Amino acid sequence: MNDYKKLLEGVKEGSISIEDALLEIKKKPFEDIGFAKIDHHRSLRQGAGEVIYGAGKTPEQIAEISKRLLERSERILITRLDDKQAKDLSECLEFTYFPGTGIGIVGSLPEPTTQGVIVVATGGTSDIPVAEEAALTAEFYGNRVTRLYDVGVAGLHRTLSHLDELMSASVVIAIAGMEGALASVLGGLCDSPVIAVPTSVGYGASFGGLSALLSMLNSCASGVSVVNIDNGFGAGYLASMINKKGENR
Amino acid sequence: MNDYKKLLEGVKEGSISIEDALLEIKKKPFEDIGFAKIDHHRSLRQGAGEVIYGAGKTPEQIAEISKRLLERSERILITRLDDKQAKDLSECLEFTYFPGTGIGIVGSLPEPTTQGVIVVATGGTSDIPVAEEAALTAEFYGNRVTRLYDVGVAGLHRTLSHLDELMSASVVIAIAGMEGALASVLGGLCDSPVIAVPTSVGYGASFGGLSALLSMLNSCASGVSVVNIDNGFGAGYLASMINKKGENR
């Protein structure tokens, strides 16, 4: 509000005419009063500014954005890199690449700071790349993460053998393709929020993840919500948001 | 083949010319040689002739067809009746109506003749009408049937509390709307064929049963196959076919 104070002082002193002041107020209502601050606020709290969506960007663009971000962040998460991008990027930027997950991290993963644990569960082994995107994202934001891979409902004993981890989780991320039943089963077992991630794993009538998506949206278990197909990052980010609600008490 | 025998005898005896015999053979290849027999055969073995699809038929039409069928069948299964049809039909035909299931039966249900048990399981209570269509169909064909209703996967303990029935079933019919996960869970638990029936129960993104249908088609459990949305009759009929494979030994 300093700008406005100066403006008002100028008006009072007569150094700024009322008309000019009015124009000034009219011209910049958004960036000056509130929004720039909002933006700043968000990047401080959420670190959203520290993530780069890698798909479709050249290594040079990613490196350039990284450099700018590093001025105010310790670490950067790059998502949806392919192997070729990662290789080329490694020539102009120092970072750790997690092959098969699309994830690159500039700087190191932090020590987990949360008491609450985010469980990342997958129906099959083919869902692991999406799961790692979710898990690494959650770890990037300082969360404690437990991975339960290949615990799909067609072999219910595998699911149930992890009942302890599931029931003590703060948030559960249920990742599955094909029929996507994992979300409902975990939603019924757990009393924590379940974030369901349909994956494009499958063939035929899975229609690129549509089957799992619809299945998860129709989950008859309470406490289940859904993100986009293959959106591991979104699930990890949201899980971190929720997990941190219960921390720092 | 009697007609052909007579024809050949006539040719041999000279009472039928070769040209006439050729014409005869050419004229009726299908109905005379094999197909009428096939048809007869089918109705004997399958009783398919004893079922009337009630939807869109007038009470008079149903009564008329029933009378013709009763000449060679003891009992008749009428499917997809609505209450109005049933009421009107009851004025011209003696039969038992099962309200809320769309099923009417002329004659009485037979005593079960199979050792094997068909388990009819539903995810919720709203799936029961479809389930009864399946169960009554199976019973109509003489099968022993166990009903497990409202054992949906969001309350897994309900499902698991019936593990005995499920694991000893000869065939399982899994009926569910919404996310349709029941088929996968039962497919993973049982080692008998699972016939999945998606239902149109649900709202929003269930899209009239599409969600459950896709989910069931993508089941990652082996031994699961799917029939049309709400097709209880089809499931009961197929279950009977399979169940009887293991009988009469």
Place this chain on the structure above:
Amino acid sequence: MNDYKKLLEGVKEGSISIEDALLEIKKKPFEDIGFAKIDHHRSLRQGAGEVIYGAGKTPEQIAEISKRLLERSERILITRLDDKQAKDLSECLEFTYFPGTGIGIVGSLPEPTTQGVIVVATGGTSDIPVAEEAALTAEFYGNRVTRLYDVGVAGLHRTLSHLDELMSASVVIAIAGMEGALASVLGGLCDSPVIAVPTSVGYGASFGGLSALLSMLNSCASGVSVVNIDNGFGAGYLASMINKKGENR
């Protein structure tokens, strides 16, 4: 675990043979050891047992279930009642009906016990029935709720005039039909989890809520997840789960 203790004591004392004990353990692994407890546990923590999905149930069924539930609950939430059901139900059960929302409540709404506020925002006035389903659900579970109705993005100043409420919310429920843009805009403004509820409001290419559903799933804002079309209850329940994570510290 009392049953198992008795069993083991019997084995130790010799009053139960090892074979009988083994059979007992084999026979009831689920209901006896863990799952009944899980179920009990869930209803205690989540109150999920206290909700009745009214659609497709007769007033008698709802009244009957209510009576059973009232034995261990102070209040019951009934969802998806229509006016006819509500009227009939009022003859056999004392409850408060919220016309136009599908909600009936047996007992009274509790005083809010949370510090955190759940904001329920809608794009238009036609989304209010779904919003009330969400808001009353959240209040039923003791949450403090703020309603911001008709703040759709086509009149952005309406949205922005509530920036304070939005930015201080613990959880935001964004409810919109048609193009469903509200979720993205709120997701960009808030730093709390946003639960998006697509509604079937609209016509033509809204395809019964599909447009809003896809839009919300593709939200480019982080922290947004989606529930089924028109699923106000699911959103309210999940919001309560998340809101309570930050309480009782």
Place this chain on the structure above:
Amino acid sequence: MNDYKKLLEGVKEGSISIEDALLEIKKKPFEDIGFAKIDHHRSLRQGAGEVIYGAGKTPEQIAEISKRLLERSERILITRLDDKQAKDLSECLEFTYFPGTGIGIVGSLPEPTTQGVIVVATGGTSDIPVAEEAALTAEFYGNRVTRLYDVGVAGLHRTLSHLDELMSASVVIAIAGMEGALASVLGGLCDSPVIAVPTSVGYGASFGGLSALLSMLNSCASGVSVVNIDNGFGAGYLASMINKKGENR
């Protein structure tokens, strides 16, 4: 109408028989009387004849068509070229290629002749190729163009920081993939026509642009209309049509 005048004069003079004249009139009602003129007219006014849709054409075909068009046009716009086509084409035709946009221009872009400004706005950086197709098309037809890229609604302050340009625009082209909310937000802020271009940017439930398409069609803001997914040219052409309505007064 010269041909008809000559014909009539011939009839009057007797050099053409009535029968021949009738045949002549019958034979060419369309191309001679009106339509050829219509066609001519259109290419004069709209320059539509000066655009080549490059996709699926060989460099030779494009070069050949270009040469014919250059006989009556100063400049030619080629759309949907890929890098390979552009490289091959450069060997037989002099033109400027705009890498990453699919656009090639024979001749030079004209100086803008309009007072009104067309704002081309995109939700993200991945939408820029489509945006450049739109912007270059508008410039090709002599329009003044302002580019506002990466002003998506998840960071509303970015959108609002360009309020001046948006509110003074003559036409706005809103280009976005994923949830396509940009069209509604701009439609609500601006009082000029908004042409919405859904893009195929995104993954999963964006279904190749379907999500953004439906979202934009359902826009609750007035003054918004939609063109095909990724159809930058169509948007630029229509925007030019509208912008020029307000010119030359």
Place this chain on the structure above:
Amino acid sequence: MNDYKKLLEGVKEGSISIEDALLEIKKKPFEDIGFAKIDHHRSLRQGAGEVIYGAGKTPEQIAEISKRLLERSERILITRLDDKQAKDLSECLEFTYFPGTGIGIVGSLPEPTTQGVIVVATGGTSDIPVAEEAALTAEFYGNRVTRLYDVGVAGLHRTLSHLDELMSASVVIAIAGMEGALASVLGGLCDSPVIAVPTSVGYGASFGGLSALLSMLNSCASGVSVVNIDNGFGAGYLASMINKKGENR
């Protein structure tokens, strides 16, 4: 900006302290500084505030909103009324109802003030209700409108017999169900913007307007854009926006 002017004058005169003025500015940034003006601005220019979307509103709600709007508007357009609503509404509000179009108008339609003509064309007679919604909307905003109904492409001579009106139109609204080819044909004939409105007229594979919608989006004619299925109001409003660009010179 009057409030701000007074505030500044107060500051200049010393009757308001800088601190109080700052607080005032901080407290109501949106409605007072900028957005209310935007809003005000919009209603002046666009009259958007003068339209009531009738669907789903009670007669009382519509009457109430109308009264508020009449304080600053001479006339009000009510869309998507059904006959029942219109009848009930007529008891508490004076207005003219246009049966079969869903349109009610409070006050009288203005004399057309534009030179430019908006042509509203339909493929068949069943599209007329949507067309009247568009035409009356355009007339409500003071546009000159020509109606060309039932000029569908299967009888091309009907279309072509109106070539004069079509070619001299300022804007064309092409309204068609079924195959929606009208938009392409008019787009090819006219050199003015064509706003295509798919309608839900048809059966079978028209899928509620989807066929016409896709057809229109894929129009190979330039200058065509599309609004939602049956959205006559949207087309009429946008056409008015465009038509007025060429006026008042």
Place this chain on the structure above:
Amino acid sequence: MNDYKKLLEGVKEGSISIEDALLEIKKKPFEDIGFAKIDHHRSLRQGAGEVIYGAGKTPEQIAEISKRLLERSERILITRLDDKQAKDLSECLEFTYFPGTGIGIVGSLPEPTTQGVIVVATGGTSDIPVAEEAALTAEFYGNRVTRLYDVGVAGLHRTLSHLDELMSASVVIAIAGMEGALASVLGGLCDSPVIAVPTSVGYGASFGGLSALLSMLNSCASGVSVVNIDNGFGAGYLASMINKKGENR
């Protein structure tokens, strides 16, 4: 062309000036020169003018159109009437109504004039209304028609028992809902064109006829083409067109 002849004669005689003649030619290019004749031509050859699409028209409108058409036609075909319309219409117009088919005929059906026979076959009894629409349409245009109803492929012997009729048909109309396999089977058996009509008969995954439609479009038999779902009229009309190709030799 009489008008033009007179015009030319006038020019030749000097009673009309060249300028006036030019103006005349310019003024009415379509209706006078060519298109009116085209239109006239079409109604003569095709009788298309003699059909009234009844859906959505009031009895008064239908009666009015009928009267105009009867001035130049002996008989009129009205399609898609419902029982209510038919009853009301019978009060102002003399015609024969075919209950359950939607067809009304003013005047009497003509004696068949073709040698070639159009076979109208249906998969089931529920397809008969659509079949009668097709058959009556074909008869209306003077074709010889054979009806083969309920010959669906699940009872192949029924299909094959009509091999004679099928193989001697001039055109076959294959009408089926559900899986629509009839078109392929008949396409394989017959060597005449097969016009496939998908019907909306079925439930669940028949999706209103979509299943049969896709099935028929993908027919692996040659000589099969498809019309819109439930479009009996279109099939009958096209069959008549084709059948008449082989007549009058």
Place this chain on the structure above:
Amino acid sequence: MNDYKKLLEGVKEGSISIEDALLEIKKKPFEDIGFAKIDHHRSLRQGAGEVIYGAGKTPEQIAEISKRLLERSERILITRLDDKQAKDLSECLEFTYFPGTGIGIVGSLPEPTTQGVIVVATGGTSDIPVAEEAALTAEFYGNRVTRLYDVGVAGLHRTLSHLDELMSASVVIAIAGMEGALASVLGGLCDSPVIAVPTSVGYGASFGGLSALLSMLNSCASGVSVVNIDNGFGAGYLASMINKKGENR
């Protein structure tokens, strides 16, 4: 029927016993009595046996099938060859390849034997490969063919300039992608059957030909039927069937 004649002669002569004859008749009812003849019959009349669907076959398989077919056919039509297959095939089989059309022909195209002309029309130049598949197929079966390419409805004068050819055609094949309006326009202009072929040409909301397919199915012109997307062969084959109905009189 020669086999049967011999059999009957043997029976008459006593050289074959009645039992052996019966067995013979029973053993091979289909291929010997009727179906082989049907099959033979079909290949004689239709030449269907002379077509090879090339897609997915190895050059060796195609060459092998060709050799067998050449024993009883003069010429063979191979469809859906790609350039690679064609090149490899040319090493083991003499044939003419039509690049860009997928068509190869063994032997030479016959002189046209029909009076009637099949018009093959396309909306754009990208539809030509499908059109050539249709045109060459029709020519392969001896039909006179006129090609009218790039006469799409967005430039109606192009369509209308070929009115003569269109109105005198025996059958019209209308081939178009994108919005597929060509079928309706031609259906309205011509009084011969119109076979519509949607093509996968287009992008975005053309959804691989779905837009054109739906558009053509919903054609409001009578006499239009539709084949599968890109199915040039099917259209050419059916057109030949219909064209020949009017020949040899």
Place this chain on the structure above:
Amino acid sequence: MNDYKKLLEGVKEGSISIEDALLEIKKKPFEDIGFAKIDHHRSLRQGAGEVIYGAGKTPEQIAEISKRLLERSERILITRLDDKQAKDLSECLEFTYFPGTGIGIVGSLPEPTTQGVIVVATGGTSDIPVAEEAALTAEFYGNRVTRLYDVGVAGLHRTLSHLDELMSASVVIAIAGMEGALASVLGGLCDSPVIAVPTSVGYGASFGGLSALLSMLNSCASGVSVVNIDNGFGAGYLASMINKKGENR
């Protein structure tokens, strides 16, 4: 249950305290008591453990899993291998690859042990890869298999010439793409269960198998159920399950 027996013996003997035993039972309820056995049970009966889904696995992973499985299985079935995987895998594992089917088998196929025959029928030659996946799977589990390839319904005589095999089959697997009519025709001819496998064979409106899938789900023949598109393994496995029901009596 050996672990539990020991535990109980320890309790009886006094070497384990009741508390410790309780803890032990509580700690591992699923894997130890029941589910591991269930799992073990399943792998014994079903051999499900002996199948490896090859898609997306590295040769190393497949080899590793194979080695573990070979400890308790004689043979292993690997599905959905591509040629590259198969080649690489052959360097680290001894197995037989069936090119074009995606199937690899470690060990040798067993001699068939069933009386009942599984008929695997395909509509065309392009369906053979899916058919071989089904047939080899059935043989892998010891079933007698008859292959009937290319017996599609467009050439019904081909289908019918195998009536004997079809009518004596224990289970029929009907595999077809495009219009998928084979399932209905076989379902009508056979009185054994028919497992329908839609394939992705086709183009255009086959939409990757959707057409065949819907067609099969809507089959009007009784006894037909459906598995996922291209899911040969699932069909073969289920057929084996059903076939074995009738064995060992």
